[in-house]
Amino acid sequence: MSSDIFNIAGKDFSSRLLVGTGKYLDEKEATAAIEASEAEIVTVAIRRVELEKNKRTESILNYISPQKYTILPNTAGCFNAKEAIRIAYLGREILEGANLLKLEVLKDKETLLPLMDETIVAAKELVKEGFEIMVYCTDDLNYAKELEDIGCVAIMPLAAPIGSGQGIVNPKAISSIIEKISCPVIIDAGIGTASEVTVAMEMGCDGVLLNTAIAHAKNPILMAEAMKEAARSGRKSFLAGRMKPQAKANPSSPMQGIVNS
Amino acid sequence: MIFIRISLNGDSQEIPVETSINGLFSFLDLSDKFIAVELNNEIVFRANWEKVKLSEGDKIELVRAIGGG
Numbered sequence: 368m369s370s371d372i373f374n375i376a377g378k379d380f381s382s383r384l385l386v387g388t389g390k391y392l393d394e395k396e397a398t399a400a401i402e403a404s405e406a407e408i409v410t411v412a413i414r415r416v417e418l419e420k421n422k423r424t425e426s427i428l429n430y431i432s433p434q435k436y437t438i439l440p441n442t443a444g445c446f447n448a449k450e451a452i453r454i455a456y457l458g459r460e461i462l463e464g465a466n467l468l469k470l471e472v473l474k475d476k477e478t479l480l481p482l483m484d485e486t487i488v489a490a491k492e493l494v495k496e497g498f499e500i501m502v503y504c505t506d507d508l509n510y511a512k513e514l515e516d517i518g519c520v521a522i523m524p525l526a527a528p529i530g531s532g533q534g535i536v537n538p539k540a541i542s543s544i545i546e547k548i549s550c551p552v553i554i555d556a557g558i559g560t561a562s563e564v565t566v567a568m569e570m571g572c573d574g575v576l577l578n579t580a581i582a583h584a585k586n587p588i589l590m591a592e593a594m595k596e597a598a599r600s601g602r603k604s605f606l607a608g609r610m611k612p613q614a615k616a617n618p619s620s621p622m623q624g625i626v627n628s
Numbered sequence: 629m630i631f632i633r634i635s636l637n638g639d640s641q642e643i644p645v646e647t648s649i650n651g652l653f654s655f656l657d658l659s660d661k662f663i664a665v666e667l668n669n670e671i672v673f674r675a676n677w678e679k680v681k682l683s684e685g686d687k688i689e690l691v692r693a694i695g696g697g
Contacts, residue, residue: 388697556697
């Protein structure tokens with residue numbers, strides 16, 4: 368397993384679990400859960416600075432350090448290509464020129480589903496401008512192919528709506544993306560629990576990105592550990608190759624030499 | 629002291645005339661670490677923060693990273 372390296376945009380990672388930093392109670396819980404997950408790629412959102420002094424909180428990058436983690440700024444909250452491109456540049460500036468970006472352009476606040484036409488427009492422009500984009504998308508193979516052709520560094524289809532915890536709603540669509548796309552495929556959004564991470568990895572996903580499943584677990588730190596182990600277990604199972612399902616029972620103990628009267 | 633009015637993160641704000649972007653951080657008593665600045669919809673690179681002086685009616689956005697998925 369030591370040679371099972373996960374490469375994104377020319378950089379090697381050993382963890383295939385990527386985590387978000389939202390929805391935690393406080394800085395302490397976020398830091399502990401993210402540490403427990405052993406994720407190396409961590410998403411953050413880009414928002415206005417709070418100007419009122421008594422409402423200000425410490426920058427998340429002071430405790431989720433860019434020295435320790437690969438920070439993946441997202442374009443969450445953008446509903447068209449123009450907004451997403453603007454946030455991409457701001458994120459790059461905050462991270463002193465780091466080009467890695469999670470592109471997401473959403474249809475509406477209600478469903479939080481990807482708006483693919485605008486996602487494609489933004490992806491083309493951002494790749495041209497030197498960004499290395501990991502793209503949140505629907506599970507539609509045609510869009511996945513288009514994103515790969517544009518030069519995205521990872522295709523990230525949703526398992527289910529953001530924050531829903533419904534698990535992999537459409538495994539056949541995800542499987543066909545894995546089969547036909549050669550750049551990394553990472554499940555992004557909709558995972559609810561550890562077994563779903565294992566299933567995603569067994570299906571052959573290159574990684575899983577999740578946030579709420581850890582942050583809203585009763586014990587986020589324990590769930591972060593579970594997710595870490597689930598990703599490893601699923602990956603090993605995928606590499607090991609499962610047995611073929613059989614129509615009939617087949618005894619695991621020899622039928623010869625049975626002690627009977 | 630003469631003051632000018634700018635738009636800061638969507639709100640109207642009075643600041644002393646001839647304030648630079650670095651000066652704005654001091655005026656707001658705000659750390660400039662991990663922050664990006666937009667002036668009238670264009671990013672101002674950190675290297676220019678001392679040089680750029682704000683004018684009446686300028687639209688400034690100060691943004692940062694927060695928790696998100």
